[in-house]
Amino acid sequence: MAETITYLESLQRGLKQVLREDPSTFIMGEDIGAYGGAFKLTDGFLDEFGEDRIIDSPIVETGLVGAAIGAGMAGFKPIVEMQFIDFISCTFNQLTNFAATCHFRWGQNVPIVVRGPSGGGVHAGPFHSQMVESFFLNTPGLKIVVPATVSDVHGMLLGAVADPNPVLFLEQKGLYRTLKEEVQGTPEPIAPGRARIHRPGDRISIITWGAMLHRCTAAAETAQREDGISCEVLDLRSLCPLDLEAIRETVAKTGKVLVIHEDNLTGGAGSEIAARIVEDCFEDLDAPVRRIAALDVPIPYAGTLEDASLPDEKRILEEIRQLSAW
Structure with missing residues (x-):
């Protein structure tokens, strides 16, 4: 049955789908549990999935990504939320020098997704409005995706979680509640690299x-x-x-x-x-x-x-x- 949903609701559905289907997945981030996230994206997730899979963290982006890398190496599929993608700059060393190079250096996959609200359009100023793709674009070993539609944000999340490599998943927060689309059923995963x-x-x-x-x-x-x-x-x-x-x-x-x-x-x-x-x-x-x-x-x-x-x-x-x- 077709229904009209927002970009944010589609992203919520994608996150719930991977959590329900794969017990090795979990989400880490700041205020994502009891508070439900800065944009209420994960509202209700803590009640459904529990504190072992919806993990509230201190304000320590470097620690979040470092812990996710270790968990990924141990067989989990962590999804790390940056409360605003601007603060991914704090994790630059972890992502570019370590996570991105592990497979090249010794054949170790690091299946993590680092996602968060990106871009302008909400008048949030220089610390909460950046697009950060160019910071990472010349780092071999990282994949970067930017979903632009309601249906794509769900399918591309599935594709990112399924990827054995680190994926930066840049959501457009200006579209969270303004973009709506009629969808039907569950989309197929969309792997990185497909225009x-x-x-x-x-x-x-x-x-x-x-x-x-x-x-x-x-x-x-x-x-x-x-x-x-x-x-x-x-x-x-x-x-x-x-x-x-x-x-x-x-x-x-x-x-x-x-x-x-x-x-x-x-x-x-x-x-x-x-x-x-x-x-x-x-x-x-x-x-x-x-x-x-x-x-x-x-x-x-x-x-x-x-x-x-x-x-x-x-x-x-x-x-x-x-x-x-x-």
């Missing part, structure tokens, strides 16, 4: 991920309606590994590319994607690859300034029109 066409088109390829997917889609619909410009929107879903085949296919189809993301422009994942396109698809291009991203500033507290710092539909539409005229 999908969100909107077909043949004039311009828009490559994006996370919450920007919806702004890109809105701009593409306006461009089609007002200017007759047909834009294909590719939702990468996974940044590491990249679905290079999907990227090559859309570039070959349109010859013009916009790469759009919420992270800062300089050093963002868009730089790597643009470089891969130029290296692998140069003869397919009819125009330079263009990038749209957040300004190179910390995310401001003031709502008007935050809105001005992030790509919006108007800016994306202007770039679509300019690229179409190239």
Whole structure:
């Protein structure tokens, strides 16, 4: 039976599914038990699964990830919640120097998922609004996924938990309760590395991920309606590994590319994607690859300034029109 649920409710269902189906899974995090989490994502989990599997922790992100690594090596599948993904920076050494390298160094898998609310859109300021994918993108051994839709956040969580490698699962908190979708049944697991066409088109390829997917889609619909410009929107879903085949296919189809993301422009994942396109698809291009991203500033507290710092539909539409005229 079909029903309409939010992004947050879909994520809740995914977490409950893995906890019910696999007794080796558990969740660790700050205030996730009795309080139910900062966004009430795990509200009621403690009553259903008990304190051995819904583990409240002190404010010690490094300890959380360190304990999860050990548990993963011992045969468990820990899911670590960062109360806000910004504080994953505290765990950088544990993730990049240790967890990511274990399999390469001595064949030891570290099946952990580190997940948490990411990105802006809620006017929470510089310590609670970052996109952190670029911090980890050049670390071999880590996988990075960013679900953008209600159905994907459930299926991609299943895929992340099933993966034998460390997976960073970046949820868009701005979508938690604002994004709704009709779903039916239980989705299949979506493994890291699988992009999908969100909107077909043949004039311009828009490559994006996370919450920007919806702004890109809105701009593409306006461009089609007002200017007759047909834009294909590719939702990468996974940044590491990249679905290079999907990227090559859309570039070959349109010859013009916009790469759009919420992270800062300089050093963002868009730089790597643009470089891969130029290296692998140069003869397919009819125009330079263009990038749209957040300004190179910390995310401001003031709502008007935050809105001005992030790509919006108007800016994306202007770039679509300019690229179409190239």
